[in-house]
Amino acid sequence: MKLPKSFYSWTTAIGAAISAISIILFVFLLILSFLFGESSGYTGLVTFIILPALIVLGLFMIPIGIFRKSRKYKKAKIVKEVKFPVVDFNDPKQRKIFFVFGGGTVIFLMLIGLGSYEGFHYTETTEFCGTLCHEVMKPEYTAYQHSPHAKVSCVECHIGGGASWTVKSKLSGLYQVYSVAFDKFPTPIPTPIHNLRPARETCEECHWPEKFYSPHMLVEKHYLPDEENTEWDIHLKMKIGPDNSAFGLNEGIHWHINKDVQVEYAATGSHRENIPWVRYTNKETGEVVVYKDEDYSLTAQQFDSLEIRTMDCLDCHTRPSHEYLSPVNFVNDAITSRQVPKELPDIKMLAMEIFIVDFPTTDSAMKYIEATVNEYYEIMYEEIYLEDRDLINSAILGLQEQYKLHIFPEMKVKWDAYPNQIGHLEFNGCFRCHNDKQQDGNGRFISMDCNLCHTILGQGVPDTLQMTTINSSLEFVHPNDPKQAWKDKLCVECHKNLYE
Ligand code: HEC
Ligand code: HEC
Ligand code: HEC
Ligand code: HEC
Ligand code: HEC
Ligand code: HEC
Known part of the structure; x- marks a missing residue:
């Protein structure tokens, strides 16, 4: 089969070769992916993005080559005049060309269709x-x-x-x-x-607020920074919803997202951490209450420049899927799960001292953890160092693993890069509004009552846990705080940098 002269150009030939090879590779990888299912991120990238791009690139090169060649011929006066080609299916040569090109185009379009569908799909995968x-x-x-x-x-x-x-x-x-x-x-x-996208559109696909939850139990295990790594438990009944789910969203923590309730606020700070103004509207009764925190002295002009945001899931659940725990929390978890042995004296305190350091790379952190733990036990507990190496080694491994799960120096990501506003210990969270200072001027305020959001059912050292019944609450006892210093400040004022 002969092609017109203008087809014989380097650009066209290279373009055709690129397309042909990419098509073959594409089909091959496509069959592989159907046979073996999901593959690694890079095969997907090659199959569904790079190869189709190459195919299209090659295809573009073909007419460009033809065009340039025919212009060259034209200049050389080889082609005298341009006429529309005469299509005649009785000519076997033309028939052949038609079937080859026609068939090729159909198959090609199908492949491109499939490729772009799969390619689109692929960009949606985790x-x-x-x-x-x-x-x-x-x-x-x-x-x-x-x-x-x-x-x-x-x-x-x-x-x-x-x-x-x-x-x-x-x-x-x-x-x-x-x-x-x-x-x-x-x-x-x-x-x-x-x-x-607004959280209420995405989260509510799966979490249906009309069916929000009755209270649930939260058991927090802490280990104090003493020689025995003394365990200190806190059992909370979280009032996520009303006492009985039949009451709907009329009370409890998820009251804020009741469809008749609208809570709006204005915030300053890069993460909306300071809230000087809150407005609550009851859409059913039309009641409107505006609360202000007089500690913030904003001029009217400054205030007008603030964005007013309607509260939704993300104002509390700031970290539903990417929660980077602080060292206090991940070390507690590691001790609870026995990744780090509780029997190893001082390990909680030592871990806290290690993680004060800001490491430039993950590698340097790994080395520092190993060296510091070894050195500490060699000096302070020689007996353990000589006879119980397993204990020390598993502590080193456990701390290294936890570090890698929660701190990413290369991206400057760790717990304090992204506030988790769900509680009130390390970030002000609920206390941004619930601080007794947000007042409406008529004696109404957003309450900080310790039993508004949860009740404490148990607290203390497990063997001598102080307990109460499900419908009452204990008064909070802060660990190691005989003078009750916790009462003078917000938790965050000490807990933001607890062991520094
Ligand atoms: C595609 C479905 C889906 C979407 C969308 C979704 N979730 Fe979930 N969510 C789940 C599932 C499944 C669980 C696990 C349920 C379980 O453990 O009982 C869960 C659990 C949770 C929990 C409980 C966590 C815990 O520690 O027990 C919270 C809080 C939560 N989701 C909040 C959110 C928020 C906020 C959003 C929107 C940003 C969201 N979810 C979007 C499906 C979803
Ligand atoms: C943007 C401000 C704001 C934030 C942040 C906020 N709240 Fe509220 N909350 C309010 C307002 C306003 C009310 C209604 C106060 C009133 O009744 O005058 C309220 C009421 C409540 C109530 C009582 C509901 C009822 O009537 O039973 C609970 C429980 C509650 N909040 C829990 C929380 C929790 C838990 C957090 C943190 C995860 C939180 N809130 C964060 C503004 C806020
Ligand atoms: C006022 C703050 C606040 C808002 C707004 C809020 N939540 Fe929550 N939510 C909480 C708190 C606090 C908990 C309990 C957390 C805990 O116990 O650790 C919770 C618990 C949950 C749980 C777990 C329930 C269970 O039984 O374990 C889910 C799921 C959830 N929220 C989804 C949502 C979704 C979806 C939205 C938005 C439509 C939303 N929340 C809005 C504060 C809030
Ligand atoms: C349950 C819902 C949910 C899922 C699933 C989820 N994210 Fe997120 N993601 C969020 C929310 C909510 C934020 C915080 C948004 C904000 O603060 O404005 C976020 C923030 C981020 C950020 C900004 C940086 C940060 O750490 O906050 C990146 C990047 C990100 N997500 C990537 C991903 C990737 C990649 C995946 C899948 C492997 C994923 N997300 C899965 C809800 C989710
Ligand atoms: C506006 C709601 C709200 C108020 C008011 C409130 N808390 Fe909390 N508190 C929470 C939430 C939400 C959490 C759970 C955070 C989480 O899921 O980890 C929490 C957690 C706790 C914990 C467990 C912390 C841990 O990590 O073990 C203690 C202890 C606690 N609160 C004590 C108090 C005390 C004391 C007061 C009164 C000064 C108080 N709370 C007032 C919402 C509130
Ligand atoms: C005056 C400073 C201060 C305030 C305010 C404060 N704490 Fe603490 N908290 C500490 C110190 C210091 C520790 C370390 C305990 C130790 O040395 O034994 C601690 C430890 C804790 C622990 C155990 C932590 C761990 O290592 O696992 C909990 C839980 C706790 N505090 C809860 C709270 C709550 C809830 C509030 C607010 C209602 C609060 N604290 C307010 C200083 C404070």
Whole structure:
């Protein structure tokens, strides 16, 4: 079969070769992915993004080559005049060309269709989002894999259904690809994410507020920084919903998202951490209450420049899927799960001293943990150091593992990079509003009563745990605080940097 002269150009030939090879590879990888199911992030990238791009690139080169060649011929006056070709299916040569090109085009279009469908699908997978630029997404992906949402795909929270958010996210995705490729991304990645789909649309796909929960038990295990790593437990009954689910959202913590209730606030600070103004509207009765915290002295002008935000899930659940625990919490968890042995004297205190240090890289942290723990027991507890190496080694391993799950120096990500506003210990959280200072001027205020959100059912050392019944509450006892210094300040004032 002969092709017109103008087809014989280098550009066309190279283009055709690129397309042909990419098509063969594409089909091959496609069959592999059907046969063996999900593969690693990079095969997906090659199959569904790079190869189709190469195919299209090659295809573009073919007409460009033809065009340039025919212009050259034209200049050389080889082609005298341009006429439309005469199509005649009785000519066997033309028939052949028609079937080859026609058939080829159909198969090609089908492949492109399949490829772009799979390619689109692929950009929605957790492996694409979580592992492709794995240095950048490592903190989020690691925390996600250990979160209650480990089986929920990234896009279910970050995009949700529907075309318009998909388009928005792909557009901002393009910018993200650019910033990763040219090393222009900020560390840590800033939040709050401003183009995140409203939480009530995404979270409520799975968590239906009308069926929100009755109270649940929260058992927190702490280990004090003494020689025995004394365990200190706190059992809380969290009033997530009303005492009985039949009451609906009329009381309890999730009252804020009752559909008849609207809580709005104005905040300052990069993470909405300071709240000078709150407005509560009851949509059913029309009641409106405005609370102000007089400790903030904002001029009218400053106030007008603040964004007024309607409270939703993310104002409390700031870290539903990417929770980076503080050393206090991850070391407590590691001791509870026996990853770090409780029998090893002073280990809690030592761990707290280690994690005060800000390490430049994960590697340097690993080395420092090993050296410091070894050195400490060699000097302070020689007997253990000589005879109970296993205990020390497992503590080292446990601390290293925990560090890698929660602190990512390369991305400057750790617990204090992203506030977790669900409680009130390490961040002000609920106490941003519930601090007895937000007043409406008529004696109404947003309460800080210790029994508003939870009751304490048990507290203290397990053997001598102070306990009460399900419908009453103990008065909070702070560990190691005989003078009750905790009463003079907000928890966050001491707990933000507890062991520093
Ligand atoms: C349960 C819902 C949910 C899932 C699942 C989820 N995220 Fe997130 N993600 C969030 C929320 C909420 C934020 C915080 C938004 C804010 O503060 O404005 C966030 C923040 C982020 C951030 C900004 C930096 C940070 O740490 O806050 C990145 C990056 C991110 N997510 C990536 C991912 C990736 C990658 C996956 C999948 C491996 C994923 N997310 C899965 C809800 C989710
Ligand atoms: C695609 C479904 C889905 C979406 C979307 C989703 N979740 Fe979840 N969520 C789950 C599942 C499944 C669990 C685990 C349930 C369990 O452990 O009982 C869960 C658990 C939780 C928990 C309990 C965590 C715990 O420690 O027990 C919270 C809080 C939560 N989700 C908040 C959110 C928030 C906030 C959003 C929106 C940013 C969200 N979820 C979006 C499915 C989802
Ligand atoms: C943006 C401000 C704001 C934040 C942040 C906030 N709340 Fe509230 N909360 C309010 C307002 C306003 C009320 C109603 C006060 C009143 O009745 O005058 C309220 C009422 C409550 C109530 C009582 C509901 C009832 O009537 O039974 C509970 C419980 C509660 N909040 C728990 C929490 C918890 C837990 C957090 C943190 C995770 C939190 N709140 C964070 C503004 C806030
Ligand atoms: C006022 C703050 C606040 C708001 C707003 C809020 N939550 Fe919660 N939510 C809490 C607290 C506090 C808990 C209990 C956490 C704990 O016990 O550790 C909780 C618990 C949960 C749980 C776990 C329930 C269980 O039984 O374990 C889910 C799921 C949840 N919230 C989803 C949501 C969703 C979805 C939204 C938005 C529609 C939302 N929350 C809005 C504060 C809030
Ligand atoms: C506005 C709601 C609210 C008020 C008021 C409140 N708390 Fe809490 N508290 C919470 C929430 C939410 C958590 C759970 C955080 C979590 O899920 O880890 C919590 C957790 C705790 C814990 C367990 C901390 C841990 O890590 O073991 C203690 C102890 C506690 N609160 C004591 C108090 C005391 C004392 C007061 C009164 C000064 C108080 N709370 C007032 C909402 C509140
Ligand atoms: C005056 C400072 C101060 C205030 C205020 C304070 N704490 Fe503490 N808290 C400490 C110190 C210091 C420790 C370390 C305990 C030790 O040395 O034995 C601690 C330890 C704790 C622990 C055990 C931590 C661990 O290592 O696992 C809990 C739980 C706790 N505090 C709860 C609270 C709560 C809840 C509040 C607020 C209602 C609060 N604290 C307010 C200083 C304070």
